[in-house]
Amino acid sequence: MDSAGQRAFPGGRTTRVRPLVILGSGGLGRQIIGLAQDVEQQASTYKLLGFLDDGVDEPDVWGVPVLGGDHQLAELDARYVIGVGLPTARRRLADLAASYGREPATLVHSAAWIGLHTSVGAGSLIFETAHVVAGAQVGRHVMMEVNTFAGHDSRIGDHVLLAGGASVGARAVIGDDVMLGIGCIVLGDVVVGDRAVVGAGAVVTKDVPADSVVVGIPAKETRLRRGRITA
Numbered sequence: 001m002d003s004a005g006q007r008a009f010p011g012g013r014t015t016r017v018r019p020l021v022i023l024g025s026g027g028l029g030r031q032i033i034g035l036a037q038d039v040e041q042q043a044s045t046y047k048l049l050g051f052l053d054d055g056v057d058e059p060d061v062w063g064v065p066v067l068g069g070d071h072q073l074a075e076l077d078a079r080y081v082i083g084v085g086l087p088t089a090r091r092r093l094a095d096l097a098a099s100y101g102r103e104p105a106t107l108v109h110s111a112a113w114i115g116l117h118t119s120v121g122a123g124s125l126i127f128e129t130a131h132v133v134a135g136a137q138v139g140r141h142v143m144m145e146v147n148t149f150a151g152h153d154s155r156i157g158d159h160v161l162l163a164g165g166a167s168v169g170a171r172a173v174i175g176d177d178v179m180l181g182i183g184c185i186v187l188g189d190v191v192v193g194d195r196a197v198v199g200a201g202a203v204v205t206k207d208v209p210a211d212s213v214v215v216g217i218p219a220k221e222t223r224l225r226r227g228r229i230t231a
């Protein structure tokens, strides 16, 4: 990379390398380090600067500098990605970043599968072994962890978390701010309403109302006993 932040490729082609920060340095935030490094090596579009995290006093996390709290994003000329899992927190951080005029980065691992006629919204994170199958539309600030699957012609809303192994069947529609727990399956053509939570291991066979919580096989509505979701 030269001093202007450009990287030269054989044949004289250059690309702008943009600084990147991760909002949140917890488990999901740390998971993004490897994703960012893969994108850096494959595409040379981003260079990871560090984390922003209000709750950390350490100078670094896993060797990646902690540059300050979330508000520091206002001062940094950097793209950002969201490193927290809960959809409501993902929405809050996206709104904060937008209020600072910052643009998100979209990171797709070189070992993810992105099919034909698909789209992946700004700020979304597609980890290794995730599959976005032909015709699927993935919204903004979605996190598709390892072994997740968006079936053909499915629609995934904004700020959705697909935890490891979660699968969405063909033509299914997942609303905004939905959490799909580890290893759950949403069958084809099913609609999951905004802000719903699908518990780990659930198999969703019929439509899920907005703001509801479903668990089990077949998935049935329940309520949160602890009043909160742990990501």
Ligand SMILES: CC(=O)SCCNC(=O)CCNC(=O)[C@H](O)C(C)(C)COP(=O)(O)OP(=O)(O)OC[C@H]1O[C@@H](n2cnc3c(N)ncnc32)[C@H](O)[C@@H]1OP(=O)(O)O
Binding pocket: 028, 085, 145, 163, 164, 180, 181, 182, 197, 198, 199, 200, 201, 202, 213, 214, 215, 216, 223, 224, 225, 226, 227, 228, 229, 230, 231
């Ligand atoms: C990288 C990452 O890891 S991202 C993190 C992704 N996180 C997940 O996938 C976790 C998803 N969360 C869950 O599945 C949660 O257990 C929830 C949200 C469905 C339920 O939360 P809570 O109501 O707080 O659960 P709590 O632990 O209090 O359990 C309440 C009851 O539901 C049962 N229960 C909890 N989760 C499930 C589940 N996924 N399937 C079936 N039953 C469940 C419990 O056994 C308990 O039953 P009991 O009263 O008979 O003992």
